[in-house]
Amino acid sequence: MTEPILEIQDLSFSYEAGGGEIFSHLNLRVEEGEFLLVKGPSGMGKSTLLRLICRLQQPRTGIIRYQGREITLIAPSVLRSSISFVAQIPKMTDASVRDNLLLPFSFAVNKAKTAPSDESLELMLRNFYLESVSLSQSAMKLSIGQMQRLAIMRAILLNPDILLLDEPTSALDPESAGMVFSLIERLNIDEGKTLITVTHSDYAPKLPRAAIYRLHERTLHREER
Amino acid sequence: MNQIIDISNWQLLLGLLFILLAQVSSFVFHLGLNRDIAIGTLRTFAQLFLMGFVLTYILQSDRALLVVGVFLVMVVSAIFIIKGRVAEKQVSYLLPTFLTMLVSYFATAMFVSGLIIGSSPWWEPRYFLPAGGMVIGNSMSALAISLERFFRDLRQQRDQIEMQLSLGAGYREASAEIFRNAVRAGMIPSINAMMGVGLVFIPGMMSGQILAGIDPMIAIRYQIVVMLMLVGATTLSSVTIMLLIRKRCFGSGEELLLTSS
Numbered sequence: 319m320t321e322p323i324l325e326i327q328d329l330s331f332s333y334e335a336g337g338g339e340i341f342s343h344l345n346l347r348v349e350e351g352e353f354l355l356v357k358g359p360s361g362m363g364k365s366t367l368l369r370l371i372c373r374l375q376q377p378r379t380g381i382i383r384y385q386g387r388e389i390t391l392i393a394p395s396v397l398r399s400s401i402s403f404v405a406q407i408p409k410m411t412d413a414s415v416r417d418n419l420l421l422p423f424s425f426a427v428n429k430a431k432t433a434p435s436d437e438s439l440e441l442m443l444r445n446f447y448l449e450s451v452s453l454s455q456s457a458m459k460l461s462i463g464q465m466q467r468l469a470i471m472r473a474i475l476l477n478p479d480i481l482l483l484d485e486p487t488s489a490l491d492p493e494s495a496g497m498v499f500s501l502i503e504r505l506n507i508d509e510g511k512t513l514i515t516v517t518h519s520d521y522a523p524k525l526p527r528a529a530i531y532r533l534h535e536r537t538l539h540r541e542e543r
Numbered sequence: 544m545n546q547i548i549d550i551s552n553w554q555l556l557l558g559l560l561f562i563l564l565a566q567v568s569s570f571v572f573h574l575g576l577n578r579d580i581a582i583g584t585l586r587t588f589a590q591l592f593l594m595g596f597v598l599t600y601i602l603q604s605d606r607a608l609l610v611v612g613v614f615l616v617m618v619v620s621a622i623f624i625i626k627g628r629v630a631e632k633q634v635s636y637l638l639p640t641f642l643t644m645l646v647s648y649f650a651t652a653m654f655v656s657g658l659i660i661g662s663s664p665w666w667e668p669r670y671f672l673p674a675g676g677m678v679i680g681n682s683m684s685a686l687a688i689s690l691e692r693f694f695r696d697l698r699q700q701r702d703q704i705e706m707q708l709s710l711g712a713g714y715r716e717a718s719a720e721i722f723r724n725a726v727r728a729g730m731i732p733s734i735n736a737m738m739g740v741g742l743v744f745i746p747g748m749m750s751g752q753i754l755a756g757i758d759p760m761i762a763i764r765y766q767i768v769v770m771l772m773l774v775g776a777t778t779l780s781s782v783t784i785m786l787l788i789r790k791r792c793f794g795s796g797e798e799l800l801l802t803s804s
Contacts, residue, residue: 373796374705394797399711409706422710469706476711 321386323512324348324371324401324480329380331363331370340366342536344380348480348514353506353525356516357541358533364516365406367533368482371514372403385479395427402478406485408469410457415443418457419472434475446471447497463494467501474505481505483515495519547755559584598672607666614652614675618645621683628687631694633801639787640686643780648678651776659768677748677769678776681733685777689729689785696721697792697801704799714793722785729781733773740770 326346332339340363348354356364369375371382373394382389389397399422410418416439423433434442436453443451446467451460460468466486473481483502487495499521505511506525522530530541562584569576601609622641629636652675657665665671697704700721707717715722740746741763745753748769752762794800 372709374708374798376794376796376798390795394708395711395713398709403709405702405706405709407702409702411703421707422712425707425710425712425716427711427713473710 320349322347322383323350323385324514325381325383326371327381327383329370329377329382331366331375331377331380335378339378339536341377344537346531346538348512349527350479350512351506351510351527352512353503353523353528354514355521355523355528355530356514356533356538357530358516358518360518362533363536364518364533365484368403368484368514368516371480371482372398372401374403393427395425399425399427399476400478401480401482402473402476403482404466404469404473404484404486406488408462408465410460410465410468412458413456414454415451415457415460415468416453418468419453419475422472422476428476431476442471442475446501461494463490463497466490466494466498470498470501474511480512480514483513485517486515487517487519487521499523598668601668601672604668607664610666610668610671613668613672614649615645617676617679618648621679625683625687625690629690629694631690634694634788634791636690636784636788636791639791640690640784643783643787644679644682644686647780647783648675648682648776651678651772651779655768655772660765673748674769674772678772681773682776682780685729685732685781686784688732689725689781690788692728693721693725693785693788694792694801696724697799698803701799701801701803708797708799714789714797714799718789718792722789726781726785730774730777733770733777737770737774740766746770 324346325348326344329341329344330339331341344367356367358364366375370377371389373389384392384397384401411421413421416436419439420433422428423431439453443449443453448464448467448471451464451468457465457468466489470481470483470486481502486498486502490498502513502515503523503525506513506527531538532541533539562580565580566577568574569580597613601613604610618641621644622637625640626637652671653665655674656662656667656670660670660674662670697718704717704721708714746766746769749759749762749766752765753759792799792801
């Protein structure tokens with residue numbers, strides 16, 4: 319049996335010490351190249367699960383391992399450039415599309431990575447259904463659907479091993495939502511990217527390596543397909 | 544000509560006419576300041592008379608420990624004033640703020656009194672205590688401004704910070720702009736004071752020296768030292784404190800601990 323890219327063991331979490339638990343003894347195993355969809359109603363802690371994986375929050379008890387190593391032993395910035403988290407509401411800085419896309423390359427941990435050229439950024443914009451967007455225009459003027467795709471593109475530029483997507487379509491109209499789902503499916507099929515997406519929508523991916531989990535009673539249950 | 548005119552008790556009470564003016568205005572225009580004006584006036588009289596007695600005693604003393612003790616009381620009072628102005632519950636900032644204020648203000652006052660003015664010993668109370676008092680008073684306001692702004696901006700820009708953290712930024716990188724703005728906000732008043740001094744206003748210490756019959760050319764030298772000292776003390780204390788406090792705002796995973804509530 320190969321080593322999972324991500325493993326969660328006996329995870330428990332509550333917002334306050336001694337407070338009501340959001341997760342209790344939660345276990346999860348994610349193989350490289352898998353497409354994980356975590357479903358469940360809003361407010362159950364789906365987003366918190368993703369935030370725990372990239373250490374934007376800390377568990378009360380339990381262990382999370384990335385490539386066999388406990389994530390608490392990895393420098394947070396190194397971990398987050400390998401496990402990229404895209405928030406539910408995409409955030410841009412008040413600058414051009416180009417500056418927003420290249421922002422991660424200004425951080426010390428990513429300095430060794432080569433920043434993409436304008437040509438490759440433009441090509442990617444087309445692949446992300448953003449052909450009408452120019453690199454020099456202000457990112458703040460984009461629609462929420464365009465920002466969401468740009469945020470995913472920005473995370474992908476760092477070539478992370480795992481992409482965590484928090485409700486990527488919750489603020490989008492059906493057409494934009496369809497674009498985002500088709501995009502993330504392609505990232506999984508074409509590039510073999512490991513994805514963990516949480517959603518409360520009825521989306522059901524038709525992918526060979528998709529696994530659907532439901533968050534219920536403070537733990538994850540795998541759904542049979 | 545250089546004889547200093549004493550202010551008698553009756554003349555001092557005449558000064559209360561200014562307070563009467565403020566009280567009447569507050570009453571007529573419903574400013575709601577009557578209680579604060581009354582308490583402020585009483586405190587001004589009580590605190591300054593107390594300080595007068597203490598200073599009279601200390602200026603005649605030759606005990607360094609006593610001078611340092613008074614300085615310590617001034618810093619402790621300043622930290623309570625900052626606590627009243629910066630309402631922060633999630634991050635404990637008081638102890639690092641107190642220690643930084645104590646060390647940086649002490650070093651500044653010591654440098655000015657012992658080295659620039661050249662008093663001997665360095666803790667000579669008539670130089671060390673006024674220098675320390677001015678540093679504490681001015682820098683305390685700068686710190687309160689910086690801290691308040693830092694905590695507020697971290698909360699307001701939480702999503703922006705988390706976005707950058709998610710893309711591999713360290714906590715220093717993700718909060719760099721907020722850090723800069725907070726330190727700048729604290730430093731700007733003392734820099735602006737250097738722009739206006741001598742043109743827009745005659746500073747308190749210089750006015751005091753001139754009233755006491757000191758040659759204005761000597762008084763301005765003291766004032767220049769004070770202006771430079773305030774910029775230095777503000778920079779030293781606010782940069783140090785913000786560096787210490789920033790670390791406390793982030794957890795072991797460099798996650799932002801401040802929540803929006």
